[in-house]
Amino acid sequence: MKDIPVHQLKERATSGLEIHRFLEGDMPKADEPLGAHRDDHYLFFLLEGGLASMMNDFQEVHFEASQLYYVLPGQVHHRIKNFEAFGWFIAVDTMLLSPDYRSIFENQLIMQQPYRLTDVQLNQCKNLLNLLYEKYCEDESRTFYLPVVHSLLQSFLGMAACCFSHTGNQRLMTSRPVQLAQQFKKLLVEHVREVKSPSAYANMLNVSETYLNEALKKVTGMSVSYWIQQELLLEAKRLLYYSQMNVKEIAHTLGYDDHAYFSRLFKKTEGSTPLSFRKGYRK
Template sequence: MKDIIPVHKLYERSSAGMEVIYFDNVQERASILSAHRDDHYIFLYQEKGESNFMLDFKSLLVNDRAILYVLPGQVHHSINSKNVSGWFLAIDTLLVNEEYRTVFEQYIISNGPISLDDAKAEKFKQCLKLLHERFLLIEEPLSRAIAHSLAQSYIGMVAEAYLSQTQFGQKQNTRPVQINSQFRSLLLANFKTIKGPSEYAEKLNISLTYLNEVVKGLTGFPVSYWIHNEIVLEAKRLLYYTDLTVKEISFELGFSDHTYFSRLFTKFAGTSAGAFRAIYRK
């Protein structure tokens, strides 16, 4: 069955695990028909202008210099842009440091825009200029690794900015948010050994129906999606950073049937494990 809300997949646009675009003086009015999810992170730095868009049914108005991020799975679409300039970074979750992911996925309840003063704006701008320049040379020797490192630095600065604001801001502490955070913590600690959604619900002492309702309501995807997402993400790490075979990786991730693991990876990642390794290591 076709998704009602389409999911944009980064691998269909880039084999580098990231995409960096500079946009200048953009003026457009978009339609709700452009609403979509992404299977990757998006980081936006607006240098000037005014933009308005929907993020998980919240209308966000971004004025002048500001940063904003979009989590994998969040529904979003542009409403209009007026003389907007800045940078767009799309990046595979694999390439986002786990400590930064924890900030974005657990500690930050509302990922609205953060305005930047002159000093901070200049630091973000310089980092993004370097990243964009290196991305344009992505096929040259070492450029891919350098671009990935620069992206980590930029994302770390974004995480720091959001975490700093949250520490002094009002935190939302509703029951669904607490449950989702507890589920994410359990998942990160147990995804190699626990793969059934019902087992996570049991550990949280709630019904699977309620857990799915909470997780999907907050993230856009059910419990099973996030279990598979974590498994495939760790598999990507092992494919990228080690020389383990696909069979060895499947066993490392708790699968007794490596052919089942291979099918799962291909279905979720949109490419086979072998092809993923070849693309990312070239």
């Protein structure tokens, strides 16, 4: 049986970001994934006008004007209809989201209803995204290209996180697997540098490793080991991009005594060496 495809942002973007403005009457691009798929990154949609709908983890979501919506990494989704809609599409590498922002977005695992922006919020987002898109389209070789683009992106992510943080008191009762998935991801962010064993996280949550794995697969489609590896890779990418530590220091910080093994693991997962990744993001 053919598995659900996972689309990687690094195959389309070198800056950890992809942003497009879609207009009324726009047709899907030839390489646009229309069927059910997962992404290894966050997706944000801001609808300025029109109507649209999407199937996300077997729930049909409808969009209207002035609504903001996002899709988590690992969620299965595909577009259904686009009724002369226009607005913004932003794809963001997980490494560019702070733990605080991720906590807010991932706590909305069940209540993935679009957030309706006020007129003031909508205008602020539109102005910010217009500026972000303008800088994004500039020559990547320009001085401070990435810092400027990423700074503007952080402003948008902060505004989005602020919007969704106010919906927490409306959260519906969640199932046991969803609760476990949320608790596991919280523990993972806090302990991944020291703890890398699936059984250790299961013990922290007072469940069997088998049950934790089943819960994660049911909610996210991915195993416990997959999420541990992804969180380690995310931490490595953050340290490579934001810190001045060398590869050996980063490996030790993440709990690897053998930095050569860490480098091989990074290359196998990311497709490039740690130094190549750092050079690519800092160019």
